[in-house]
Amino acid sequence: MNFKQKYVFLFPGLFVLIGILIFPIIFVIRLSLSGWNSYNGLNFIGLENYIRLFTDDPRFWESFFRLSFLSVTTVILQYVIGFALAHMVWKDIKFQRFFRVLFLIPMMTTPVIMTVIWRTFFHESLGPVNDILSNFGMSPKWLTDPVLAKFTVIIVEVWQWTPFMFLLLLAGLLSLPKEPFLAAAIDGASPVRKFLYVTFPLMAPISIGAIIIRLIEASKIMDTVYVLTSGGPGTSTETSSFYIFIKGLREFQMGYAASMSFTYLIIMIVSLTVIAKVLTKLMLKD
């Protein structure tokens, strides 16, 4: 096979890559340099949108820090719960298969539909949660208290996506070699020591992968916020993607929304790379 023929075989893949990845990114960059909105076309306005974003839009940065809090918290909880569940069904327990399927159900449901159901659960005057809690003299403001609303979003996200973490970690556990566990058993290690010194370190590579994948996904929290709180009360649950959605598709400030999207993309690439490096250092130090 000569040199040119190699390129012929590469071309279909390259074409798809350009079509679905490179072109949209280039278009977003071009759009971000325009004032495209309901009253302007695709005119060129230079860096005006970026200047506005960095000097005159604290709401974007507030939504970004809120997103960071929500995604880090949800992913940590998902990791802990997912690991616990995976560890539980990894062992020989009764109804193992049943539990494995049961734990995956939330992930298989449609997020928007499930969020509507959660919203109904947490409805403060008509929902069953407060109906039950009112018997104990409690009626938390799940969706209308600025602090509690954030935790409601976290609850729904954790419920929906812990199964994904569970699935990855269970696959990891099932692929672990048996010898280190046998050696630990011979040495008389307790279950806790076995977990801390054998299971956890062996699971570190897959844990890092799972956490990064979930962080990427969690940083796009949009449908849960949209259905559950619309970013409210006030702006207390507004995340970056929801704010970009408002600017782009509600207010039709497409040029400005594109500049936010591109900035957000850069921030995410940088921060996730740093997080991955830090996690690798911490978890794989030995």
Added chain:
Amino acid sequence: MKIIKTFVTGLVSAMLILSPVAYADKWGDQFPHIKATGDIPGDCSYEEMSKKNYKGKTLKINTHAVPVIGQPTALHAEQFAKLTGAKVDVTHTPAGDLYAKAMVPFKAGQAPYDIVFGFSNFINDWRQYLAPVPKKYMNSTEMKDVTKSHVGVSSWDGTMYQYPVDGDRHYLKYRKDVIDNPEYQKKYKADTGKELKVPTTWKEYGEMAKYFNGWDWDGDGEKEYGSAEVMKKDDLMFAAFFSRSVAYAKNPRTPGGFFFDLETMKPNINNPGFVEALGDWVEATKYVPPGGINFGLGDEIGSFGGGQTLFSFSWDDAFIAAMQDDSPIKNKVGTAPLPGADKVWNRVSGKWENQYNQAPYIVWGWAVGVAKKSKVQEMAFDYLCFFSNGANHQADLAIGNFGVNPFKNSDFDPQLYIKTMGWDADIANSYTKTLKDMEKSKNRVFPLRVRGVFEFTSAVATGTSKALAGQLSPQEALDEVAKEWEAIVNRVGKKNVQEDYAVGVKMEDNKL
């Protein structure tokens, strides 16, 4: 001979008298939706539409999700297809996406839909892509019945771009069985020293709502609350805020702009009138049902319509839902104009005027237009004319979640509601009087309809929701909105916004 003559005369007379009934029955039997009235003669009646032949043609419509406006769109599409042989494709879209779903292809020079539904305040952004309503339809019997306000709302500087299918305004809805109850009137007087009556100011509204909040005042074993309002961010809450603001900020003695000072284009949104209204609204968070500050329009309709609150204000839907046959509070609710205020801000003198003020808010409603690039424009306009013909319109009015509200002069006849919907006479009378008086008022506020309107309303929603959530004080929140409005005006261009806004001000100042 005389007997035959008498018989023939009698037969002909009977046929003439009974012919409308026979005519009505013919269509009423085929289309159960209009069973109550049968067909009503007009240029777009069932009879007239059945003479059209659109076989082989397809009409594409983008409308709202079911049920509000989406359901009547689909129903009338099905009827239209049966009558004319046309194929009608209906796409349902959530409210928040209606604008973009039409605007993106419009901007790209395409027309994937022949008919696009939206809100009447889209008019300024959409009109360049919409076909003006042709003369033939402007002169139709159906159009001649449309009120002057709603011809204005559907038009831009005299040219109609949106076909009237709905007429919206905000007004007060209250529980008649409580407010008119002599026992409660006595109790309220004894406890507060004040009269229990239909509130005429927002302060009275707040006092009564607070008093009737959180206890079972209708004896159904469940707690009831003071007021149901649209407070959810980005879910039409800006319209609810404007409804509360008009009393304090629309001064009939200072023409030249409610939202902006037309001359300088300085926003009025943070003047003491608006701040007072937002202060009242923040106070209202104490007398809405639990979770009330997350209520969207659907929740408000469900809450008041289901008998959960004493008051509500906004569109007709909550009231119509309360008056439907299956409602637990049918004929227990009343209507009145939006409350006013004992003082009104004068933005020219920069002082409060201590006198009673009330202003109706003619809120935007559902609107629909035909794409300029549509290849089946005549069929599209025929469909819209058929959608709002007499029979369809009267039948749609009776269904609360259809989202079709009065916009024709004939809608103000109380008999329509008494005979076809079974309303009590005094409720029907007060309802039609409330609507009619709004039409007559010279102190009306019309929706903001300038370029980039969503940027302005979105800023209001964000600012006011921060105040409702306690993140900012009313003054701080509205200062933030005013700053954002100034930035938007600068981006859009002061002259452009001024030019657009002048059209609305002309209507408010009764010059159009």
